[in-house]
Every structure is written in C-alpha cells, then in structure tokens.
Amino acid sequence: MYTFRKDERLCNKKIIGDLYASDNRLLVYPLSVHWLITEQKHPCRLQVLIVAPKKKLHHAVDRNRTKRLMRECYRHRKHLMLETLEQKNLSMALSINYIHNALPDYHQLEHTFDKLLEKIIEELQR
RNA sequence: AACGGCAACCGCUCUAUCGCUGGCAGAGCAAUCUGCGAGAGGAAAGUCCGGGCAGCAAAGAGUCGCCAUACUUCCUAACGGGAAGGGACACGUUCCUGCAAAGGGCGUGUUACAGACAGUGCCGCAGAAAAUAUACCGCUAUAUUCGAGGCCAAAAGCCUCUUGUGUAGUAAGGGUGAAAACGCGAGGCAAGAGCUCACGACGGGUGCAGCGAUGCACUUGGUGGUAAACCUUAUGGGCUGAAAGACCAAAUAUACCGACAGUUAAGGGUUGACUCGUCCGUUGUCGGGGGGUAGGUUGAUAAAGGCAGCCGGUGACGGUUGUCUUAGAUUAAUGAUAGAGAACCGUCUUGGCGGUUACAGAACCCGGCUUAUAGGUUGCCGUUUCUU
RNA sequence: GGCCCCGUAGUUCAGCUGAAUAGAACGUCGGAUUCCGGUUCCGAAAGUCGUGGGUUUGAAUCCCGCCGGGGUCA
Numbered sequence: 001m002y003t004f005r006k007d008e009r010l011c012n013k014k015i016i017g018d019l020y021a022s023d024n025r026l027l028v029y030p031l032s033v034h035w036l037i038t039e040q041k042h043p044c045r046l047q048v049l050i051v052a053p054k055k056k057l058h059h060a061v062d063r064n065r066t067k068r069l070m071r072e073c074y075r076h077r078k079h080l081m082l083e084t085l086e087q088k089n090l091s092m093a094l095s096i097n098y099i100h101n102a103l104p105d106y107h108q109l110e111h112t113f114d115k116l117l118e119k120i121i122e123e124l125q126r
Numbered sequence: 127a128a129c130g131g132c133a134a135c136c137g138c139u140c141u142a143u144c145g146c147u148g149g150c151a152g153a154g155c156a157a158u159c160u161g162c163g164a165g166a167g168g169a170a171a172g173u174c175c176g177g178g179c180a181g182c183a184a185a186g187a188g189u190c191g192c193c194a195u196a197c198u199u200c201c202u203a204a205c206g207g208g209a210a211g212g213g214a215c216a217c218g219u220u221c222c223u224g225c226a227a228a229g230g231g232c233g234u235g236u237u238a239c240a241g242a243c244a245g246u247g248c249c250g251c252a253g254a255a256a257a258u259a260u261a262c263c264g265c266u267a268u269a270u271u272c273g274a275g276g277c278c279a280a281a282a283g284c285c286u287c288u289u290g291u292g293u294a295g296u297a298a299g300g301g302u303g304a305a306a307a308c309g310c311g312a313g314g315c316a317a318g319a320g321c322u323c324a325c326g327a328c329g330g331g332u333g334c335a336g337c338g339a340u341g342c343a344c345u346u347g348g349u350g351g352u353a354a355a356c357c358u359u360a361u362g363g364g365c366u367g368a369a370a371g372a373c374c375a376a377a378u379a380u381a382c383c384g385a386c387a388g389u390u391a392a393g394g395g396u397u398g399a400c401u402c403g404u405c406c407g408u409u410g411u412c413g414g415g416g417g418g419u420a421g422g423u424u425g426a427u428a429a430a431g432g433c434a435g436c437c438g439g440u441g442a443c444g445g446u447u448g449u450c451u452u453a454g455a456u457u458a459a460u461g462a463u464a465g466a467g468a469a470c471c472g473u474c475u476u477g478g479c480g481g482u483u484a485c486a487g488a489a490c491c492c493g494g495c496u497u498a499u500a501g502g503u504u505g506c507c508g509u510u511u512c513u514u
Numbered sequence: 515g516g517c518c519c520c521g522u523a524g525u526u527c528a529g530c531u532g533a534a535u536a537g538a539a540c541g542u543c544g545g546a547u548u549c550c551g552g553u554u555c556c557g558a559a560a561g562u563c564g565u566g567g568g569u570u571u572g573a574a575u576c577c578c579g580c581c582g583g584g585g586u587c588a
Contacts, residue, residue, distance in 0.1 A: 004145070011457055012420090049457070060171090061487055065461090068146095072462045075145070106462075 004075045010047040015093050019049075026123070028116045030100030031070075035120065038091045045085045046078060049095035056101040066098050069106055073113045080117050084124050092124075 010016060019036045026033045038047075052066040074096070085092060098104070 006147095009457065016457080051457090059486075061485095064487060068461050072145080075462090 004071060007044045008047060008078075010049040010093055010095070015047075016049065016095070019093055019095055024123075026116065026119050028112055028119065030098060030104065031112055031116060032097040032099050033116060033120070034095045034097075035123070036093045038093050045091045046082055047093045048074060048078075049093075050074070051095060051097040053097065053099070056099065057103075062103055066104060069104055069109055070096060070098065072106075073109050076110075077113055077117055081120060081124075084121050088124065090124070094120075 010019075015036070015038060019034050022034065022036050024035045026035070050067050050070050052063040052070075054063070057063045057066060081092075
C-alpha cells in the first residue's frame with residue numbers, strides 16, 4: 001500500500017513535455033504541481049515526477065534530502081488519490097516541484113501535502 | 127596540566143515501524159511473493175594535472191606554429207605530484223673570529239629557482255643623463271678677447287689673476303629617482319676615467335672534490351633592471367571523450383558504407399598551417415544501412431586493491447610472506463518517523479534542563495594537487511605553571 | 515559528465531598591449547532660473563576595481579588559488 005516502485009515514476013519524455021505544456025497548475029507554497037489526465041496505457045494509474053531545482057538548492061546533499069522527504073510524504077498519501085482515480089476510471093501524471101530555497105521540515109511538508117491532495121481531488125471530482 | 131605548532135587517524139551509536147536498489151536461495155507459467163545478506167566519502171567537491179580504457183579512411187614522416195614544464199639526483203605506470211640534496215632569502219643563536227661594525231658555523235622557516243655579452247622592446251614623474259651616454263652645470267687644456275696687477279724709466283714683450291667666446295678633453299661631483307653606468311681605497315693624469323693595482327660582487331675558462339646541482343683554487347672578461355615583456359635553450363604533447371565505443375530488438379526509405387566490374391582527371395580528406403606520402407573519387411549491379419522515435423544488454427566495478435609482519439633504503443618507495451573482498455544507480459537507490467544512548471557546550475546546581483553533533487552525496491576507473499570540515503584520539507616539538 | 519565566458523560608483527558600461535588623478539551616461543544631493551513643479555544651466559558626493567597571494571620600483575591591467583554569476587554540448 002505504501003510502496004513506491006519504478007512503475008510509479010514518470011520517465012516518458014513525451015508525457016513530461018505535455019505535462020509542462022498544459023495549464024493544469026496548482027500552488028501550495030512551497031510546492032508547485034502540474035497535473036495531466038493521460039490515456040490508460042500504463043499498468044499504473046498514477047505516475048509522478050519529483051523535482052528539487054538546482055537554482056533553488058545549490059548543494060546536491062540538500063536536493064537529495066528534499067526529494068527523499070517529498071517522496072516519503074507522497075508514499076504515505078497517494079492512496080487517497082488512487083481511490084478517486086479508480087472511481088472515475090482515469091489515469092494521471094503529476095509533477096511536484098519544490099520552489100523554496102531552504103531545506104523543508106518533514107511535519108510542515110506533511111501538512112502541505114494534505115492540503116495539496118485535497119485540492120487535486122477537488123479538481124478530479126469536476 | 128594548560129596553550130600553540132606539525133604529522134597520522136576517526137569523524138556519532140542502538141532499537142522499533144514503514145520504504146528504495148542490486149546479489150544469493152526458495153515458491154510461482156508469469157506478474158510477483160518469502161527468507162538471508164549488502165548498499166556514499168576523506169574529501170565522493172573543484173575539474174587543476176597525470177594515466178588506464180575507447181574511437182578516428184594514415185591514427186604516417188618532416189618543417190613551422192601553438193601549448194605546457196624549467197636548480198640537481200632519485201621515486202613512480204605516469205605527472206606540473208612526492209623524497210633527499212644544492213643555491214638564494216628571512217629569523218634565531220649559552221658557538222667561533224673581532225674593540226666594534228660585521229663575517230663564519232649551527233638550527234628553523236620560505237622559495238614558479240634555466241638564460242639579460244644571442245637579439246628586440248620597455249624603464250611614467252623627477253633628473254644633466256634611464257642605456258650607442260650626440261655633455262646642461264662643473265673641471266682641464268688651448269686659441270682669442272675685456273680689464274687689473276707685476277717685471278721695466280717707457281714702449282714692445284713676458285708672467286699672474288680675471289670677463290666673455292670658440293675648439294678639444296673629461297662620466298670624479300651635481301638637491302632627482304625603485305634603479306645612475308660593478309663597489310670601495312690607492313696610484314696615475316692637464317683634469318679625469320678599470321686607465322693601472324689590491325680587496326670584494328658577478329659572468330666565462332681550466333684544475334680538484336661530488337652521480338649531479340654546486341663548492342674550493344687559479345686565471346680571464348669588464349657587467350643597470352625587466353623573460354608571471356617578446357624571446358633563446360632543453361624536454362614533452364596527434365585529436366576527441368563513457369553523451370567514447372560494442373551488441374540485440376523494434377522501426378523506416380535513399381544521406382551513407384562495403385564488395386565486384388568499367389572510368390583515371392578536376393577535386394576532396396589526412397583534426398593549427400605547409401610539403402612528401404597515403405586514402406577517397408564517377409557510373410552500374412549486389413549486399414548492408416542513415417536521420418527521427420522509444421528500449422534493453424555490455425562498457426561497469428578484483429584493482430598500478432586494502433590490512434598486518436619481515437627485509438632493503440637517509441627518505442619518497444621497493445621486495446617478500448600471510449590475510450581480506452569492499453556500492454553499482456541510470457528521471458538516477460543508499461531513506462523517513464519515533465524512542466533511547468554517547469560526546470561536547472551553556473545554565474542553575476551537583477543531575478537535571480536547554481542546545482549542538484561538522485564539511486558534504488558515487489555516476490567508467492585509478493594516482494596526485496587544491497579547497498571545505500563541529501568534535502575527538504595518538505605521536506613528536508616548543509612555551510608557561512605546579513609537584514617530586 | 516565535459517567545455518567556455520564574465521565580475522569596475524546606486525544602475526549600465528569604458529579603461530585591461532602595466533605608470534601613480536580609475537572615466538562617461540543615467541540616477542542621487544546642493545545651488546540658480548520659476549508664484550510652485552518640470553525642463554534647462556552650474557557644482558558636488560559616491561569605488562577594499564569579487565576575494566587571497568605572487569611577479570614588478572609600481573597591478574583594475576600580468577601569473578596562481580578560491581568565491582559568485584552566466585552560457586554551451588544529447
């Protein structure tokens with residue numbers, strides 16, 4: 001239930017390009033999310049791209065830790081989105097960008113993720 | 127014991143829960159599941175050097191250019207790295223010489239440390255002059271000239287001093303400057319000058335010592351600085367870089383490649399330029415296949431490996447014996463949360479409370495260099511204090 | 515994983531083949547003109563030349579090491 005495997009990561013360059021070309025953007029500081037409804041080719045309904053930009057976090061250590069924390073939060077909460085997707089029979093691609101220039105705190109990040117998922121599920125219901 | 131310096135080493139630990147990437151074993155047609163075990167560094171960083179490895183129609187040769195290095199010997203696979211030694215400079219000195227100034231010896235530290243008679247350039251301002259001394263002042267000789275004095279009774283003439291001018295000699299002196307024509311003393315001279323001589327600095331030659339840098343002695347030359355200015359000398363360098371390259375599967379229609387046959391001259395490539403050499407060329411047939419799209423396997427992890435002992439060496443390091451196996455991702459793993467402990471700091475107070483636990487994250491692999499780094503351990507050296 | 519370039523007043527740039535006062539425009543400040551403001555004119559201030567060393571008599575300039583910023587290669 002709380003797994004996070006290779007299948008769930010977004011690797012297709014074409015989909016990534018479409019994702020950033022679309023206008024579906026949500027902002028819950030310090031996170032920025034692009035999302036896109038995709039065709040159901042892939043066995044996994046929900047694919048995600050986790051980004052920590054070099055412009056904001058200059059050291060590789062900081063980028064690694066930020067990505068790990070974000071991944072951990074996502075791993076614990078993605079089932080909420082999956083339920084909605086299965087109800088609607090949809091498939092989705094996500095990119096979660098970190099846009100602050102300091103290291104995050106885990107508990108604050110959890111709180112941010114809760115709010116973020118609420119918003120995404122609202123969008124999906126429409 | 128405290129503080130400081132240098133060198134070497136370590137650089138948080140444990141438990142629970144939930145996860146990630148490989149390996150081995152088992153189950154399953156398969157997806158996958160279960161179990162066991164592994165999973166960032168001393169700098170993984172900067173990309174400043176050197177190599178391995180790989181490719182390039184020749185990746186050949188020569189000349190020129192370009193780049194790098196620059197005391198000597200050694201170590202090393204190699205290096206622009208390291209070790210030992212030499213020179214220079216700085217500091218210290220319970221040592222030696224000396225009245226002193228100073229010199230020598232010893233110790234510590236620093237050092238991008240080849241060549242400035244192979245040539246060219248540059249040296250602002252100031253200063254006479256900044257490098258072929260085209261001589262401004264001064265000094266000297268000589269010619270001439272204004273004037274004064276002396277010799278003489280007077281004239282002529284001669285001598286001394288003096289004013290101006292011309293010619294010649296002269297770098298000893300001239301407030302400058304970072305630097306002034308090797309320094310300094312004596313001789314010499316009309317005045318002067320390495321013109322000559324002694325001593326000293328520097329360059330060349332010869333002899334001796336040393337593998338050599340170099341040192342010492344003798345002799346000779348006659349010298350501004352600057353080569354992180356051009357340059358000269360010596361040595362080295364083909365270019366590119368894992369996004370290299372090899373293989374497999376999918377996919378498609380005319381860039382290209384290979385073989386064979388015919389054609390033989392314009393031209394093109396050869397990795398900065400030229401020359402020689404060499405390769406290619408245009409048509410037809412056959413075979414393979416570009417670009418674009420999206421994958422997998424390999425390259426790619428046992429090595430110039432680590433640790434310990436012994437031997438050789440002043441040392442870097444080498445030899446030998448034993449032992450160990452130690453990451454391999456690829457939109458990119460090595461983690462998160464909670465609790466406990468350890469170390470250090472602060473505070474009140476004698477065990478609580480609060481805080482801190484650095485720098486930093488592999489991407490083909492090695493050897494160095496440089497830079498960042500809380501705290502701790504060990505060794506050596508120096509200073510101060512206390513005790514015996 | 516490689517390679518290249520740039521850091522100079524508050525801002526945008528010169529100066530970079532060494533020479534002592536580091537210059538220009540805009541902006542800022544003060545004064546004049548105006549009833550007031552703008553325009554215009556006059557004047558002034560403002561610089562560790564990114565940083566630490568070295569070469570040189572002398573460094574923004576030459577050499578080396580760091581720091582920061584930007585670009586480029588599938």
